[in-house]
Amino acid sequence: xxxxxxxRDNILAELAAMMREGALPAGLALENVAVEPxxxxxxxxxxxxxxxxxxxxxxxKPRDIAAALAQRLEGxxxxxxxxxxxxxxxxxxxxxGTWGELVEAILAAPEAYxxxxxxxxxxxxxxxVSANPTGPLHVGHSRGAVFGDALAALLEYxxxxxxxxYYINDGGAQVDVLARSVYERYREAxxxxxxxxxxxxxxxxxxxxxxxxxxxxxxxxxxxxxxxWLEEVRAFAIEAMMRLIREDLAxxxxxxxxxxxxxxxxxxxxxxxxxxxxxxxxLIYQGVLEPPKGKMPxxxxxxxxxLFRSTAHGDDVxxxxxxxxxxxxxxxxxxxxHFDKISRGFDRLVDVFGADxxxxxxRMKAAVSALSGGKVELDIKLIQLVRLFKDGQPFKMSKRxxxxxxxxxxxxxxxxxxxxxxxLTRKNDAPLDFDLARVLEQSxxxxxxxxxxxxxxxxSVMRRAEAAGISPGAPLIExxxxxxxxxxxxxxxxxxEIAARGHEPHRVAFYLYELASDFHALYNRGNDHPHLRxxxxxxxxxxxxxxxxxxxxIVISAGLGILGVTPVExxx
RNA sequence: GCUCGCGUAGCUCAGCUGGAUAGAGUGUCGCCCUCCGAAGGCGAAGGUCACAGGUUCGAAUCCUGUCGCGAGCGCCA
Numbered sequence: 001x002x003x004x005x006x007x008r009d010n011i012l013a014e015l016a017a018m019m020r021e022g023a024l025p026a027g028l029a030l031e032n033v034a035v036e037p038x039x040x041x042x043x044x045x046x047x048x049x050x051x052x053x054x055x056x057x058x059x060x061k062p063r064d065i066a067a068a069l070a071q072r073l074e075g076x077x078x079x080x081x082x083x084x085x086x087x088x089x090x091x092x093x094x095x096x097g098t099w100g101e102l103v104e105a106i107l108a109a110p111e112a113y114x115x116x117x118x119x120x121x122x123x124x125x126x127x128x129v130s131a132n133p134t135g136p137l138h139v140g141h142s143r144g145a146v147f148g149d150a151l152a153a154l155l156e157y158x159x160x161x162x163x164x165x166y167y168i169n170d171g172g173a174q175v176d177v178l179a180r181s182v183y184e185r186y187r188e189a190x191x192x193x194x195x196x197x198x199x200x201x202x203x204x205x206x207x208x209x210x211x212x213x214x215x216x217x218x219x220x221x222x223x224x225x226x227x228x229w230l231e232e233v234r235a236f237a238i239e240a241m242m243r244l245i246r247e248d249l250a251x252x253x254x255x256x257x258x259x260x261x262x263x264x265x266x267x268x269x270x271x272x273x274x275x276x277x278x279x280x281x282x283l284i285y286q287g288v289l290e291p292p293k294g295k296m297p298x299x300x301x302x303x304x305x306x307l308f309r310s311t312a313h314g315d316d317v318x319x320x321x322x323x324x325x326x327x328x329x330x331x332x333x334x335x336x337x338h339f340d341k342i343s344r345g346f347d348r349l350v351d352v353f354g355a356d357x358x359x360x361x362x363r364m365k366a367a368v369s370a371l372s373g374g375k376v377e378l379d380i381k382l383i384q385l386v387r388l389f390k391d392g393q394p395f396k397m398s399k400r401x402x403x404x405x406x407x408x409x410x411x412x413x414x415x416x417x418x419x420x421x422x423x424l425t426r427k428n429d430a431p432l433d434f435d436l437a438r439v440l441e442q443s444x445x446x447x448x449x450x451x452x453x454x455x456x457x458x459x460s461v462m463r464r465a466e467a468a469g470i471s472p473g474a475p476l477i478e479x480x481x482x483x484x485x486x487x488x489x490x491x492x493x494x495x496x497e498i499a500a501r502g503h504e505p506h507r508v509a510f511y512l513y514e515l516a517s518d519f520h521a522l523y524n525r526g527n528d529h530p531h532l533r534x535x536x537x538x539x540x541x542x543x544x545x546x547x548x549x550x551x552x553x554i555v556i557s558a559g560l561g562i563l564g565v566t567p568v569e570x571x572x
Numbered sequence: 573g574c575u576c577g578c579g580u581a582g583c584u585c586a587g588c589u590g591g592a593u594a595g596a597g598u599g600u601c602g603c604c605c606u607c608c609g610a611a612g613g614c615g616a617a618g619g620u621c622a623c624a625g626g627u628u629c630g631a632a633u634c635c636u637g638u639c640g641c642g643a644g645c646g647c648c649a
Contacts, residue, residue: 034589040592049591052591085592086591089591089592172649173648174648300646303646307646316574320647322647323647327647329648329649330649355576355577357644358577358643358644359576359643359644361575361576382576384577384642425585425586427585430577430578431578431642444597444598445598450597456608457612460607464607501588502588502589507588513586521612524605524612525613527605527606528613533606535607536607571609
């Protein structure tokens with residue numbers, strides 16, 4: 001049951017009828033007709049801007065359209081009244097029985113409530129984390145991981161077919177550095193002194209990798225030149241790092257559907273094929289780029305390179321895909337990778353990148369636009385930095401990895417549920433201050449606690465009812481606080497669609513906070529007004545009262561499920 | 573210099589693809605404990621939505637410019 005969707009359908013049907021009957025000009029576009037919760041509850045249960053949106057194209061006065069629409073809507077069983085307000089709003093009040101029906105519908109099909117068909121038949125690839133396989137994940141990665149994971153869940157919830165994907169950057173120079181670093185640990189494991197020179201990865205996490213390598217191959221690479229061992233050590237090290245990364249992701253409850261290796265693109269002709277696809281469109285050429293405007297790099301000199309004409313698809317300058325020595329830039333395999341995604345038949349791609357990849361957005365979109373003939377939309381979500389604090393003081397820790405706070409550190413301190421929720425209480429493009437102490441406080445300014453507390457309160461009430469042998473019956477929703485709460489429940493399906501459309505999982509977190517707030521308000525009113533308590537003296541009254549909180553817990557559960565947070569049964 | 577993002581209450585932030593009197597938390601002040609605990613609830617005060625123009629019935633939201641903060645800016649990934 002999607003009340004906002006249902007009422008909007010009613011309104012669209014009436015508008016269509018008005019067009020048929022000549023009350024409105026035919027052929028008006030209706031996409032912009034919205035049905036929203038009014039900001040001021042005094043304005044009713046729902047409001048539509050239909051008359052104002054249509055006034056101009058129809059050449060009519062908004063209030064006239066609204067009045068005509070109001071008259072037609074008055075007959076609908078779900079609508080108690082429709083009145084024109086302000087410049088042409090139409091404020092709707094729903095029939096009093098609606099809220100009870102809504103709660104009943106939620107209880108009847110808890111899994112279904114809020115799920116949407118908006119993504120039906122749409123295949124989406126969400127790429128996230130994609131950290132270099134050179135070490136454990138750090139805090140910054142964890143925010144991207146949580147965001148991508150919640151977004152994927154949100155898209156699934158709204159009916160999309162989703163693939164969660166990790167792009168392994170195992171093709172560049174950094175994995176050679178990794179191999180050399182592991183080689184030093186390998187020597188160390190065999191009793192020699194490791195020489196972790198400048199530019200190598202110093203982290204302790206490579207010690208066991210070197211040891212495992214020593215156990216596997218023995219001493220045969222000792223004293224050998226790099227050409228002998230580099231390739232095999234690299235493969236060994238990458239595999240070990242990916243195992244480490246998967247473990248880190250598992251700590252956060254993140255599981256990928258697919259790991260895609262950059263290296264697999266090399267020496268397989270796939271990069272060449274992608275570039276060829278661009279070349280066929282005349283988008284590849286040999287040329288010399290203009291120097292960057294303003295700041296001139298000291299060593300800048302004109303250089304002829306193979307370039308991608310990304311400006312033809314909205315970029316600011318064309319981009320190099322080959323270095324001057326003829327080898328690929330990192331952009332080339334990325335083009336091939338996205339070409340691969342397109343060829344796998346996805347309708348939409350989402351890349352979740354760190355904010356330092358901001359300069360990369362336009363060229364990647366240009367590539368996808370060109371390679372898909374404009375058919376596949378690429379959305380790139382940039383994740384801003386996480387600033388860690390503890391009790392208000394900047395937090396630095398380096399026990400595992402040398403110089404950064406790892407994802408594991410954070411999860412060990414606060415737990416996966418808290419980490420996930422907190423990271424989703426901010427828009428992805430806003431920096432996030434994460435205080436390891438504050439997020440464990442049990443107070444209203446800690447949204448994790450507040451939402452969980454609401455859920456625990458409901459569960460407690462339900463346990464109490466169950467102990468008395470009472471199960472939820474036909475809901476009775478009368479009091480203003482009850483109606484407010486039911487109204488908030490009615491917004492859930494609409495919220496899901498808005499959040500999914502905008503790729504904005506943080507909206508779910510904020511919604512849950514609001515829902516919890518309305519619930520706590522009602523709960524507390526029970527202190528002053530015993531008739532509002534969920535558990536009543538007689539069984540019939542209790543049965544009617546507990547339906548609403550149960551519906552609340554169902555929606556909280558569903559919302560937390562999208563965020564990847566486990567709802568708790570009780571507070572500890 | 574150019575590109576992108578951000579600028580909303582003292583502080584931390586929402587603001588639903590342009591809507592009605594811009595909302596929460598926190599902090600300050602007042603009131604309220606038999607369901608899960610006051611770890612909560614109710615209320616008051618607190619705003620030039622950075623600034624200046626523009627678009628229109630209507631702008632925090634869209635456009636232009638200015639200022640401020642952050643990130644990025646031809647062989648690095």
